[in-house]
Structures are given as structure tokens and as C-alpha cells.
Amino acid sequence: MKILTGNDLKTGAVTWWDGVQWSLHVEDAVDVGDHAETILARESAARRVNAAYAIDATRDEQGVRPAHIKERIRALGPTVRPDLTLKPADPDAGNWVI
């Protein structure tokens, strides 16, 4: 599947296109199929996202998983600071990245 990611203009936070708006959570990401360029152009022009692009991902029983480790780290947060990730209480969250 193809999903879209970028950063929030004001905060720089990593965001994911959920079909309607930009979510902080990768599990909300939706497959955009062949519509990536259209959505990116519209959303960037409206300043609802910054520096956005399309990436490959898969969906399994755990949810959406970006294909590349760099995007998985973006999705979770730094593996060396679990307290600063989106899932600070989940001791297995880092395993999802690797």
C-alpha cells in the first residue's frame, strides 16, 4: 500500500494522511493508491502539511507498518528515548521498529 506522511508546519510533528486530515498516528494512515500526487499538492498548498511524500507500507494484524525502518522510527519516535515516543508505556513498542 501507499501511504502519505509529512510534518506539521507549526510543530514539525510527524503526521500521516488518514483520508480526511493529518493524524499523529501511523495506524490511521490509509492507502492512497494512485492519488498521492493529487492529495499532496492540495494539502501542501493549503499548508495543512509540510514536506510531505508517499511511502510504501504494509497492513497486518498490528496495523499499518511502513516498509523502511526510517519511516517506522518517524512513526514511533527515537528508539533510544521510549519516554518521548508516542507509546511510552508500551515496552514492546521499540520491537515494532526493528
Next chain:
Amino acid sequence: MYQYDTYDQAMVDARVEEFRDQVRRRLAGHITEDQFKPLRLMNGLYLQLHAYMLRVAVPYGTLSGAQMRMLGDIADKYDRGYGHFTTRQNIQYNWIKLEDAPDILADLASVEMHAIQTSGNCIRNTTSDQYAGAAADEVVDPRPYAELIRQWSTFHPEFSFLPRKFKMAVIASDTDRAAMRLHDIGIQIVRNAAGEIGAAFYVGGGMGRTPMIAPCINAFVPIDQMITYAEACLRVYNRHGRRDNKYKARIKILVHELGKDEYTRQVEAEFAHLLTQNIEPPLAELERIKGFFADPAFEVGAPDVLDRSDPDFALWVDNNCLPHKQPGYIAVTISLKPVGGIPGDATGEQIRVMADLATRYSFDELRVTHAQNIVLPHVRKADLYALWQVLDANGLSTPNLDQIGDIIACPGLDYCSLANARSIPIAQKISQRFQGREQEIGELKLKISGCINACGHHHAGHIGILGVDRKGTENYQLLLGGCEGADTSLGQITGPGFDEDGIVDAVQRATDFYLSNKQDGERFLDTYRRLGMAPFKEAIYG
């Protein structure tokens, strides 16, 4: 230390307001990201993996207590409670909001700091010896010369759009503590046989994907011509440096392709021309700057003995303190490398603790080292135990300077958008694996980079580790034999790479081999240089 004059302050303040307006226009949609990106980068604001990252300049690594305190306050007020000290003697914040950036720059300006020229194809922050002004082996304090270069290179109109970024280092002793020959221009302040001060120019060094050791192109430029000579070096580079390929755009490629002799010939010709233009700052300005770097009011007759009855304190003194030129004083290195910690990171509270210790015990002065540690340069021996107790209470007393746990590591894939692999977890695992064996192993400089750009100086590590992307998986190459000191050398790759756990095992096999084969007094690097790669490779790969 140097203090801004009205021109310095006015320039920095104006830059803050200029950037505030640029941010306002970006947030209002009046300029696009493509238009805004070069503007924010000129002010040190990157967009990294998780958020905006702000890189703050620390000229030649020197900070006052008030400046350090402000860095700690910024960490707490605008970031997530910590900052990361870098291999270029700067500090980076990883979680900055764009809308906060102008206020942060205003706070920095209030203590004579900024983020100007910490990005982009310009002359970056000039680095120097962290023991400047304290070391007994220096010819002079190199910082006035670094400050003169800072003033010359800041907003230099001709060198604001170089083919590529440009890094300079200035030292003034034969013991190179600033990796001087691995810079675009390295300058060693020297004294000739007549007792005159001059500058030896080393040009075309660097790490990155094509590491090179800078050759000396002029062993003695009179000090009142130093800026003119630097201008000539930059002019030749700006004229002929490649702009068609960013991977071949650094000055090291130009010097290599032209050859040292031809590059030097062109520099000397340009230098001869520039001498007719009278561009050198007046010596009076250098003398004015020197006045800011006069020795502090050392106590004459300060006690020159230490009570070493506390074994933990004694171990820390032996590992982390350097003899001082002034009897009764000592230079202290605070390791930011606790076992299992993140190299170079310090919390806002720790930063303020170090600031307060500097104010109380080190004439209000600190240094950031290129090895991502902090130095208190001028501490009375009589105060050392009290200082150590405060450090110990704040997690800042790790006694591992230049040992295997004192690892240089770039932010790597945990933070950096350029990285291919994580660096920090490797550093954490190595420091944990070797906990308790540091003294047995002795001096061993281990450096880790998460990509070929080599921000973690892996080429210059006695043991270097380079993280690469191997079909979407992190893989780590091992290098041996690098060194950044007066005997600078580049590490050589041992062979096939390793996974995350395998690289830690490989480091252990290399150090075990060293311990089994070292001769009296040999460091790891000495044994490697004596025996060569082959037996180490055999030990590592079996």
C-alpha cells in the same frame, strides 16, 4: 572571553527580527517551503525525523556561565528537557516548534549567542582546542585568532554561497586536540625561530564519504597576514570548487584533483594580489580581541596538592583531569558519556548545574569539546573535590575520558533524516559491554557514524563504526587505526559488516586481541600500528 560590541549585538538582534518576520510570512502562507527552507537553514533550523532541529553556534566551544544557563533553560522551556552537544562544539535541540524559533533566537541573542551559519554552504563555526588558555603546551591561546576568523567569516558576502559547507579549526599546540587536519582549513598557530607568531595552513582535509588528511600548504604565514591568506584559500576554492556534484564539491576534492602544489601555487598568486588590497584587519583589532582572552585572576600560591583518599574521586581525577599551566589549578573534563547513556546529551538541569559550577569554580567559563564533553578549564585543585561531589550527585562524574566508553556518536537514525542506521544504540551497548573493563583497556577512542557523512568521526576512531543501509536493514562496518591527533590517520575497513549485536561482539574480539598482544605501554592504536590489520582481522572474523 569575547564580549559583543554594539555592532555584534545589533547584527544579531537584527537577524532575530528578520527571521521572526520570515517565520510569520511562512506560517501565514506568504512564502512556500521551497522559499523558506534556505532562510531557516541560514538560521540553523533543520527539519529532522521527528520535528524541527535547531543548531546553536558555540564559537570555538567557549561558553560563559550565563550562556550555558540559557542553553539549559531553552532545553526546558522550548524543547523536551535536554540538548545534544555535537562534534562541532555546538548544541542541538531536537524538538523545536517553528513558531517558537524566533523567541529562542531572541533568548540566545540576550546572552550573545545565535544560530547563524550553522547550516548552508558557508563558513561554519570555527572550532578550537578545548583546553585553550589552560594547556601548558600551547604557544599562545588560539581563541583570539579563532575569534578574528569568526568576525571575518560571519556574513562574508563573497563566501555565503560556497560550493559546499566549509569548516575551520584553529589550534596552537603540537598536541592536536581539535582534529585540525580533518578540516577544510586547519590552522596551527606557531612560533618561528625568530620568536614571531604565525599560522601554518593545512588545507583540504575532511571526513565524509571521501576522507582526506589536509596537507600543509604554508608552514608560516605571518600572523598579520592570516586573514588575507585564508581569503586567498577560499577564493581559489570558490572559483574552482565543483558545483555540479555535491559529493565532489568540498575543498578536499579540489585540492586532491588540482594537486597540492598547483592549488598552493594558485593560492599564493591570489595571496600576492590580495596583499595589494589591504584587506587584513588592523593589528589593533587583534590586540583588542586578545584583551578578552587574558588569563583570569589566578590565585598565586594556590595549593598544588590533592587529597586522593576517596578512591572514586582519585579515579576520576586520573581519568578526567588535565594538568594546568598555572600551579594549583587543573582542567576538568565532564564526561557526557554515562554507561548506557546517549553520548553528548545533557538535561536542562545538568546543563544548569555545569553552568553554576563554572561560575563558582572556573572563572565562569566552560568549553564544549568535539568529543561531545564539557570542560571547566580553570579549577583550583583546592576546590576539585567539592566540584566532583556536585558532579557525582548529578550523574556527571563518569571517569572515562578517552576510554572505550567515551564514545563519539552522531544522532544517527534515531533523529537524523540523512542517517542510514542508528548510532546511539550501538554506543549504549558497547559502553555497557565494557563497563568495568575501561581501565584495563586504557585509551581507546571509539567513534560511530550513522551514515557516510561521518558526523560521528568514524574515520578518525582507533575503532570506528559506520552504519549503512543494507537492503533496508541496518548494517555496521568496522574500521581500525584511525586517529585525529598530531599523528592523524584514517581508519581502514576490516571486512564484511555486522548486525547490531554482531558489531559489539566484533569490537570485543578486537579489544581482546589487543589485550593479549599489547606490549608494555602500548595503547590499542599502538598495537594496531605495530601489528597491522591482518592479525586483527583474523581475530575478528576467525
